[in-house]
Amino acid sequence: MATASRALSPRGSASDSTRLRVAAAASELGYTPNPAARALATRTGTRIAVVVGGHTAHVLNDPYVARVTAATASVAASREVGVSLHWLPLHDPAELGRLTESRDVGGIILVNPTEPALATVPRSARGRVAAIGIGSRIVPSFDVDNATGTTNVLEHLLVTGRRRIAMITGPAWLPCTRRALTAYQRATEAAGTPPRLIPGDFTATRGHHAATEILTRWPDTDAIFALGDLSALGALDALRTSGVNVPGDIAIAGFDDLPYATLSHPPLTTTTNPIESITTAAATTLLDRQTAPPLTLHPSTLIVRATT
Amino acid sequence: MATASRALSPRGSASDSTRLRVAAAASELGYTPNPAARALATRTGTRIAVVVGGHTAHVLNDPYVARVTAATASVAASREVGVSLHWLPLHDPAELGRLTESRDVGGIILVNPTEPALATVPRSARGRVAAIGIGSRIVPSFDVDNATGTTNVLEHLLVTGRRRIAMITGPAWLPCTRRALTAYQRATEAAGTPPRLIPGDFTATRGHHAATEILTRWPDTDAIFALGDLSALGALDALRTSGVNVPGDIAIAGFDDLPYATLSHPPLTTTTNPIESITTAAATTLLDRQTAPPLTLHPSTLIVRATT
DNA sequence: CTGTTAGCGCTTTCAC
DNA sequence: GTGAAAGCGCTAACAG
Numbered sequence: 001m002a003t004a005s006r007a008l009s010p011r012g013s014a015s016d017s018t019r020l021r022v023a024a025a026a027s028e029l030g031y032t033p034n035p036a037a038r039a040l041a042t043r044t045g046t047r048i049a050v051v052v053g054g055h056t057a058h059v060l061n062d063p064y065v066a067r068v069t070a071a072t073a074s075v076a077a078s079r080e081v082g083v084s085l086h087w088l089p090l091h092d093p094a095e096l097g098r099l100t101e102s103r104d105v106g107g108i109i110l111v112n113p114t115e116p117a118l119a120t121v122p123r124s125a126r127g128r129v130a131a132i133g134i135g136s137r138i139v140p141s142f143d144v145d146n147a148t149g150t151t152n153v154l155e156h157l158l159v160t161g162r163r164r165i166a167m168i169t170g171p172a173w174l175p176c177t178r179r180a181l182t183a184y185q186r187a188t189e190a191a192g193t194p195p196r197l198i199p200g201d202f203t204a205t206r207g208h209h210a211a212t213e214i215l216t217r218w219p220d221t222d223a224i225f226a227l228g229d230l231s232a233l234g235a236l237d238a239l240r241t242s243g244v245n246v247p248g249d250i251a252i253a254g255f256d257d258l259p260y261a262t263l264s265h266p267p268l269t270t271t272t273n274p275i276e277s278i279t280t281a282a283a284t285t286l287l288d289r290q291t292a293p294p295l296t297l298h299p300s301t302l303i304v305r306a307t308t
Numbered sequence: 309m310a311t312a313s314r315a316l317s318p319r320g321s322a323s324d325s326t327r328l329r330v331a332a333a334a335s336e337l338g339y340t341p342n343p344a345a346r347a348l349a350t351r352t353g354t355r356i357a358v359v360v361g362g363h364t365a366h367v368l369n370d371p372y373v374a375r376v377t378a379a380t381a382s383v384a385a386s387r388e389v390g391v392s393l394h395w396l397p398l399h400d401p402a403e404l405g406r407l408t409e410s411r412d413v414g415g416i417i418l419v420n421p422t423e424p425a426l427a428t429v430p431r432s433a434r435g436r437v438a439a440i441g442i443g444s445r446i447v448p449s450f451d452v453d454n455a456t457g458t459t460n461v462l463e464h465l466l467v468t469g470r471r472r473i474a475m476i477t478g479p480a481w482l483p484c485t486r487r488a489l490t491a492y493q494r495a496t497e498a499a500g501t502p503p504r505l506i507p508g509d510f511t512a513t514r515g516h517h518a519a520t521e522i523l524t525r526w527p528d529t530d531a532i533f534a535l536g537d538l539s540a541l542g543a544l545d546a547l548r549t550s551g552v553n554v555p556g557d558i559a560i561a562g563f564d565d566l567p568y569a570t571l572s573h574p575p576l577t578t579t580t581n582p583i584e585s586i587t588t589a590a591a592t593t594l595l596d597r598q599t600a601p602p603l604t605l606h607p608s609t610l611i612v613r614a615t616t
Numbered sequence: 617c618t619g620t621t622a623g624c625g626c627t628t629t630c631a632c
Numbered sequence: 633g634t635g636a637a638a639g640c641g642c643t644a645a646c647a648g
Contacts, residue, residue, distance in 0.1 A: 003618055005643055015617065035412040036347035036354045037641035040624045046344045046354045046412075047390030050381065060382050061584060063371060063567070069381050070374035073358065073393035080412065082355030082390015085381035103625090104343045104354075104388065204571055233571050240573070259371070260568040263512055263541050265548070276369060311634055313627055323633060345625035348640045411641090 035080045045106025047082040052111040057087045071279035093117040100125040107286035130282040134175040140292035142282040149271045149300030150183035162223035166196035168210040170227045207234025229254035251308040266306030343388045353414025355390040360419040379587035401425040408433040415594035438590040442483040448600035450590040457579045457608030458491035470531035474504035476518040478535045515542025537562035559616040574614030
């Protein structure tokens, strides 16, 4: 019994002969390991929780979150574990603590956490929590390289002769927004270009309004960079309505490279957000109990289409 | 110990007094049930598998599949179980049998199954498998009401004076395509209108090509109905490029009501596909071990925007 | 390296 | 209605 267990496990010590013998017997009898029993014996947990920070439960319907969940569920499948999806109310992150205590949660993927939320992760949970977004001393972070992505976009805008570049940001509480913001400030400063910031929330509607606002506040703007393709598309829509020529009068660039980015008129210049690979990396780390570096950044690559 | 178990379970027989006493003690000691132990004892499974039929593993990256997975993971979370995501190669559906055998899979949600795939579900799995798409004698189906959705769209097109309506379908192997097709044939026949069918695959690219093909094969077409918003958007793009006026010359309608549908020029008329509610219904049935009717159809509601 | 022995935390007989 | 005892299928600890 124990021998069998050892033989089947890659890290158990068993001679090659028994290993083979056991493997043969196993397939002979149609043996299938029972993850529940294993989880009980090793108290290792039977699922990994995807926990999404947000102000309303609505975040659970976000397509971006859906992609994270699906990618996690896909790598989880190969380890015979499951994934559950939870909303973490940012005004009361206590729920996170409960999940880290839960005996059957083997790992937690924190999506869009805030500093306060990260602070509630107990030290004892080290190695069982990973973040997509910012991390902390005990939570390793896996994220898209927002700063470089933003810098690349701005660089491209500058190289193509734009000088008065406005930016539509994401929600202020989102750490990734802040990183992009810093990159923007650094770039505009270096170029001796005036900073023009409008807060956004990643939605098309807000992007639309933001663009209108930009037009009235800074009529001589010659480029708009929106954090999030949906906002960029909304902005594009607003400009078209106002009779502004894109990219003739104003260039537009987004962030994410959503499927629809290629369908707009003109097709949207943007930079990729490889969320599936990011998620896979985070989930793999958790499931294989690897110790991850504090920060793993996945590159965002610029895709120049016709709005710039 | 046993008493406690009985008291905590809603269906256990215990007097109200002990039930209260146990509940008090439980919260006092911060007791948390261990799903793995329960799963082992009841051999009830520790996760539910979302199994997606398709020809390549690429289906796992489909945003539609992601939404199904996320919705499942969300209801699963409340029952303390997880979700895993699997690709079911349609050319070799044997994997499905393996999953139904697996001791730790408590339920299976079959996405886009085909008849052959459904045939591999053993009778013994009745009650542990639900389908989003077509079902079978032993697999209850949860789906969007494709037929009525399609009929509504066509009705709307007819009422607004369109007579030569072309349809861009989905992949032929997808049963939902066939249902929509039937509705289309019925409607065109009733209206004494010529059927004009072009196969599609739900992508924007294919929608683009399909529209071009429609233009050359049936130049007098006055409406295009695409199964899937992405295809509709692709078609819209093609028409614009060809200088066709939408909706002046040709009306366009899609199916799904994706977020992008509102962003096109003009905004796309479409009909909803409430996949989250559908999924929630299927998952709930599985997790609560309810017996579902053979077919549960969720309504698709027409959203008239400006392409018709 | 391999066999034996205890549990992991719950539910389920089975007596009382 | 309630307690005692026997597992569910595995791995960890301990001898050999």
